[in-house]
Amino acid sequence: MNKLRKTLPPLTSLLPFEAAARLESFSKAADELHITQAAISRQIRGLESDLGAKLFIRRNRAVFLTEEGRQLAGVVSAALASISDGAVSLRKSHRKNRVVLLCQLCEAFYWLMPRLAAFQDRYPEIEVQVVTSTRPIAEFNDRFDIALQSTGRANGPHTLVSTAADEVFPVCSPSYFAPSKTLSLEELRSHTLLHYAPTSPDFMTWEDWLQVFGTTIEAHTGTVFDSYPLMLQAAAAGHGIALGWRRTAGKLIQEGALMRPCGESVHLPHAISVYKESGADERIEVDALLGWLQEHLLTWR
Structure with missing residues (x-):
């Protein structure tokens, strides 16, 4: 027969008791544990009933530990701290x-995944968990170690490690436009342009891109997409001309699915930012991935 089951007090009452004893207040304990003051009182009464001892003296809406309560508080506090330390140690050992690398969806799909095997070959002992999001890291509530996102997006309290360049230029399918020709900017305006409607101002639109060269177009002439990868696939399928970022469109160009119909390009010296999670411990595994990312982001390969 399990002896602990017969001798331990109700385990659900221990956290409320520890908080109430430490703070000497049922209301403060309720606020800390995000439960009601009535629930704290109920748990304490149940604990006192199980032990057959008074743990608090209630006087004028204030509570004070009895001698028995003070003795139990020391035992419970030490036991819970030991359990907490053991859990923290196990979590650190497990991970x-x-x-954990947080990455924008398009960078993860087109740039990171074709290269990640090279990192695993160099560091086979390190497991990289890739998490993707279309939202800025300031709005990401789960934990991560490193984040990769477009410069200018909200980053919250996280630490900027480095930035890298990129460039933006028109792309289309070879089936849409003969590879032997080159379009002028004036001719470009007469073609079907594919647009990505970004949710944040960091993404360069056709209007932004053409403005660099002193020309304009009518707002959103052509087809508008709410997904950059979908827009690139539409361009590869021959539906028109899109704006491609070299890091994400480069592989499709190398494979022959896309081509550059004109020579103009806009260079962005700080297009991509690399962040570390705020307050994270120093780990050699994180440093290894950071170093590898910086090495590969400095090249166009």
């Missing part, structure tokens, strides 16, 4: 060799 010791794992690095």
